[in-house]
Amino acid sequence: MKDNHIKEQTETFALKVMVYCLAIIGVLIVLSSIVSCSKDELDEIITPAPIVYRDYLKTSYELSNFDEWFSSDDLFNNGTPYTTDNPLLVMQTTQVDINGDGLEDLFTYDSYSLDIAITNTPPRVFMNDGTRLNQISWNGPNMRMPHGTKLLVGDFNNDSLPDIFSLVAIDPPYGLFPDLTDYNNIIFNSPTGFNSIKEFDDQLGFWYTGCSGDIDNDGDLDAIMFNFHYGHNGVTSKILWNDGVGNFSYDDSGIGEIPVVDASELIDVNGDGYLDLVIDYITNNPRTPNTAVMWGNGEGFDLINSSSFTLEENQFIHDLDFADLDSDGMQELIISGYDGYNTKFWIEIYQSIDNGNSFINRSLDYIEDNISYIRFDHLIVKDIDKNGKMDIYSADKKDNIRWEWNGSKFIKQ
Numbered sequence: 001m002k003d004n005h006i007k008e009q010t011e012t013f014a015l016k017v018m019v020y021c022l023a024i025i026g027v028l029i030v031l032s033s034i035v036s037c038s039k040d041e042l043d044e045i046i047t048p049a050p051i052v053y054r055d056y057l058k059t060s061y062e063l064s065n066f067d068e069w070f071s072s073d074d075l076f077n078n079g080t081p082y083t084t085d086n087p088l089l090v091m092q093t094t095q096v097d098i099n100g101d102g103l104e105d106l107f108t109y110d111s112y113s114l115d116i117a118i119t120n121t122p123p124r125v126f127m128n129d130g131t132r133l134n135q136i137s138w139n140g141p142n143m144r145m146p147h148g149t150k151l152l153v154g155d156f157n158n159d160s161l162p163d164i165f166s167l168v169a170i171d172p173p174y175g176l177f178p179d180l181t182d183y184n185n186i187i188f189n190s191p192t193g194f195n196s197i198k199e200f201d202d203q204l205g206f207w208y209t210g211c212s213g214d215i216d217n218d219g220d221l222d223a224i225m226f227n228f229h230y231g232h233n234g235v236t237s238k239i240l241w242n243d244g245v246g247n248f249s250y251d252d253s254g255i256g257e258i259p260v261v262d263a264s265e266l267i268d269v270n271g272d273g274y275l276d277l278v279i280d281y282i283t284n285n286p287r288t289p290n291t292a293v294m295w296g297n298g299e300g301f302d303l304i305n306s307s308s309f310t311l312e313e314n315q316f317i318h319d320l321d322f323a324d325l326d327s328d329g330m331q332e333l334i335i336s337g338y339d340g341y342n343t344k345f346w347i348e349i350y351q352s353i354d355n356g357n358s359f360i361n362r363s364l365d366y367i368e369d370n371i372s373y374i375r376f377d378h379l380i381v382k383d384i385d386k387n388g389k390m391d392i393y394s395a396d397k398k399d400n401i402r403w404e405w406n407g408s409k410f411i412k413q
Helices: 002-035 039-046 060-064
Strands: 075-077 093-096 105-108 124-128 133-136 151-154 163-166 185-188 196-199 207-213 222-227 238-242 248-251 261-267 276-283 288-294 306-310 316-323 332-338 345-351 380-382 391-393 402-405 410-412
Touching: 060 151, 060 207, 060 261, 093 151, 151 207, 222 261, 261 316, 276 316, 288 316, 288 332, 316 380
Parallel strands: 075 133, 207 261
Antiparallel strands: 093 105, 105 124, 124 133, 151 163, 163 185, 185 196, 207 222, 222 238, 238 248, 261 276, 276 288, 288 306, 316 332, 332 345, 380 391, 391 402, 402 410
16 A cells, blocks of 8 residues: 555656646747747737727718717617617717727717706717627716717827817707807827816807818818807807817807808818818798808808708708719718608708709709608718618618618618
């Protein structure tokens, strides 16, 4: 028995020695590989993958044509489906790659009831893990007015990270008229998330729409903000000229006193190298939506230098979109909206055949089934399925509302 016990101890000891030896050999092999590496190869081994953001020095319109088509079924909070609201069906939502991992995340402000007092809840952020969108706690800067109507994504301080400019227009409860004391803000991003805020609290109004882009071609993003109720409080709409690091000077020339602007985008419509300003503004008696293309020159905009057309009294705009459908260098205008009662939804396409002097309605030629009684919100125009054909689609993939360009017409899918 004693001899057997000694034999077992000897075998166990030998096995341990063998394991240790193999481990040491493995370490030596790894060290040998590292020693034989070039400096670049060594840097690659010990340096984590860099965070790379897409180009966010683009117009807010271009950046609103998102890379990913999210479904509301993909939203989760603490491991369970998020059902408090549907951020994909409201205008105060945007998609942006917050952490530079190559995946778009979701940023939104809560909707609110007009039957109770409005509360100031922080933004909601849903991070994309490649499979679903998971809500995280807000750890950004404190916001005195955490609301938004239209959200503009862009790199507003030239640090290569995406920031969010929130237009703010709060509808008060109980049918009251707005108090016109809302103000806009920019939340600046950092490698660790949103960490600072700039609030434009010297400009009070009802800032329903706006847009951003490099208007003067100086390498930074300027912004435009429209006070919907300029006629009531006298605060003019403004261009915000950027000094390159996120400081802005105000300029209300040309656009300051345009009444009741409810939609706006910056895009080079005629391909001359300057961003043009496309807006919809309302005149009354009777209510008339006016769509105007204000031609850019790198210095500003004015209705005197514009081309315009009118819509019907009962047409309320959701979105202004664009595409050069006939490849003539001039963007067609794709306008979508509803009847004011959320019962009838429409898409219309306008084209210029005289170098931008006028626009005509070509909806019957360019899109089928352009009137729907099934709700769609905030249409996006992009080749979302990457098959070489332009799509028009609703923001929530779950709704499965999409038209595809077949070379001559958008066909309902």
